[in-house]
Amino acid sequence: MNICVEAILYEQKSVLIQMLELYQYDFSEFSDDDINEYGYFGYAHIDDYWNEEGRHPFFIRVNGKLAGLVLVRSCCEHNTLPNPHCIAEFFVMKKYRQKGVGTCPKLLA
Numbered sequence: 001m002n003i004c005v006e007a008i009l010y011e012q013k014s015v016l017i018q019m020l021e022l023y024q025y026d027f028s029e030f031s032d033d034d035i036n037e038y039g040y041f042g043y044a045h046i047d048d049y050w051n052e053e054g055r056h057p058f059f060i061r062v063n064g065k066l067a068g069l070v071l072v073r074s075c076c077e078h079n080t081l082p083n084p085h086c087i088a089e090f091f092v093m094k095k096y097r098q099k100g101v102g103t104c105p106k107l108l109a
Helices: 010-031
Strands: 004-008 055-062 065-074 085-092
Touching: 010 055, 010 065, 010 085, 055 085
Parallel strands: none
Antiparallel strands: 004 055, 055 065, 065 085
């Protein structure tokens, strides 16, 4: 299984939005979030990943297929390391879960 992580380009924003909908649907059993009147959960900070320094969106691919996402942001307010970052959102599609995708060292690099 070939797992890779790639930066998401602004031109791919619509794909990220769709994947975030899947993520939020999955997570709704824990968050108790509801969809809006248009049938979407929405994600308030989507544009911040291209407009704010320290935010980085990534797709996870397995054998070239979209399999998930990782949204990373700087977290200086919680850490004293020189360049700290934290994972804001992490999602692996159900098809790829329990197969080691989320523990791949490439995700931690």
